[in-house]
Amino acid sequence: MSLSKLISSLPIHPSKSPYIYRLMRIMTHSGFFSQQSVTDNELEIEYMLTDASRLLLKGNPMSVTPFVQAMLDPVLTNPWHQMSTWLKNEDSSAFEITHGRYFWDYAAHDPIFNRLFNESMASDARLVSDLLIDKCKGVFDGLESLVDVAGGTGTMAKTLSKSFPQMECIVFDLPHVVDGLQGSHNLSYVGGDMFQEIPQAHAILLKWILHDWNDEQCVKILKKCKESLKNKGKDGKVIIIEMVLDNEKENVNESVETQLFFDMLMMILVVGKERNKREWINLISSAGFTDYKITPILGLRSIIEIYP
Numbered sequence: 491m492s493l494s495k496l497i498s499s500l501p502i503h504p505s506k507s508p509y510i511y512r513l514m515r516i517m518t519h520s521g522f523f524s525q526q527s528v529t530d531n532e533l534e535i536e537y538m539l540t541d542a543s544r545l546l547l548k549g550n551p552m553s554v555t556p557f558v559q560a561m562l563d564p565v566l567t568n569p570w571h572q573m574s575t576w577l578k579n580e581d582s583s584a585f586e587i588t589h590g591r592y593f594w595d596y597a598a599h600d601p602i603f604n605r606l607f608n609e610s611m612a613s614d615a616r617l618v619s620d621l622l623i624d625k626c627k628g629v630f631d632g633l634e635s636l637v638d639v640a641g642g643t644g645t646m647a648k649t650l651s652k653s654f655p656q657m658e659c660i661v662f663d664l665p666h667v668v669d670g671l672q673g674s675h676n677l678s679y680v681g682g683d684m685f686q687e688i689p690q691a692h693a694i695l696l697k698w699i700l701h702d703w704n705d706e707q708c709v710k711i712l713k714k715c716k717e718s719l720k721n722k723g724k725d726g727k728v729i730i731i732e733m734v735l736d737n738e739k740e741n742v743n744e745s746v747e748t749q750l751f752f753d754m755l756m757m758i759l760v761v762g763k764e765r766n767k768r769e770w771i772n773l774i775s776s777a778g779f780t781d782y783k784i785t786p787i788l789g790l791r792s793i794i795e796i797y798p
């Protein structure tokens with residue numbers, strides 16, 4: 491689309507037209523648009539979508555717009571301004587200083603934020619679930635049942651239940667997240683607290699969960715998972731989908747920077763952290779698991795299978 495057409499399509503005041511070129515210039519520089527032709531007349535410049543901007547299109551089923559909208563919401567951005575206060579006192583997180591409640595309790599009391607955050611996690615899960623199952627079919631093959639612990643509104647479990655119709659899938663999350671959600675013949679929703687009791691299954695999935703919690707809490711969650719495994723032998727397993735930080739100096743690349751930013755998010759919003767391989771092994775053995783297998787997938791993420 492040419493700049494002149496873009497300006498005439500946007501719901502802006504005519505006095506703001508000159509600013510659109512400047513906005514497009516930075517978004518082209520950062521890879522959200524590409525520019526077709528070089529011309530001296532700004533209004534004739536033609537912009538095209540890139541892979542990054544296609545991910546933000548309204549009609550795209552893989553759109554991650556909900557993720558971006560949630561992450562730019564003041565509920566999530568304001569806590570960053572409390573970092574220096576947090577460093578000077580004993581409060582558990584900058585989020586708690588800002589909002590007076592810890593993250594998951596805040597979501598339970600603010601239905602709008604609850605929906606925004608759950609929808610953002612679901613859009614991230616929609617983007618990766620097919621690819622993940624395609625690349626790692628063997629991880630789930632032959633499992634009779636699986637509980638997606640803290641599985642949100644069930645996007646990952648829905649894809650799993652369709653790809654593996656013989657597998658009984660349970661989405662387990664806090665009541666305010668799963669109340670009223672409809673399952674299917676091999677998918678059901680259970681509300682509860684993972685620190686209390688987790689439904690029994692042959693395998694347990696933990697996707698983007700342990701990074702929200704400190705080591706002591708993670709060991710508690712993992713021990714609860716171990717208790718809930720129907721097979722305590724080599725056939726039972728917990729499947730963790732998370733980052734494994736790579737802090738080797740020679741691996742300093744873009745994806746390490748993103749991983750370190752995620753670590754900051756976990757510091758500001760909750761009481762968690764991103765972990766390197768040694769820290770993962772410590773957690774796994776402290777919770778009484780005897781073996782593990784780490785498979786890197788999709789750049790940032792790894793599958794960590796752990797066995798009782």
Ligand SMILES: C[S@@+](CC[C@H](N)C(=O)[O-])C[C@H]1O[C@@H](n2cnc3c(N)ncnc32)[C@H](O)[C@@H]1O
Nearest residue numbers: 594611615640641642663664682683684697698
């Ligand atoms: C970062 S989200 C991940 C959601 C989902 N696994 C995914 O990858 O899209 C963390 C989830 O943990 C859930 N959660 C937090 N505390 C919990 C608890 N005590 N028991 C069960 N679920 C909990 C939240 O409601 C939220 O859905």
Ligand SMILES: COc1cc(-c2oc3cc(O)cc(O)c3c(=O)c2O)cc(OC)c1O
Nearest residue numbers: 561562566567593698699701702755759760
């Ligand atoms: C609290 O648990 C999670 C948060 C996120 C998360 O949060 C933010 C917050 C923010 O102010 C800006 C951001 O860009 C983001 C994120 O990109 C982001 O991912 C993610 C989680 O798991 C993937 C959480 O568990």
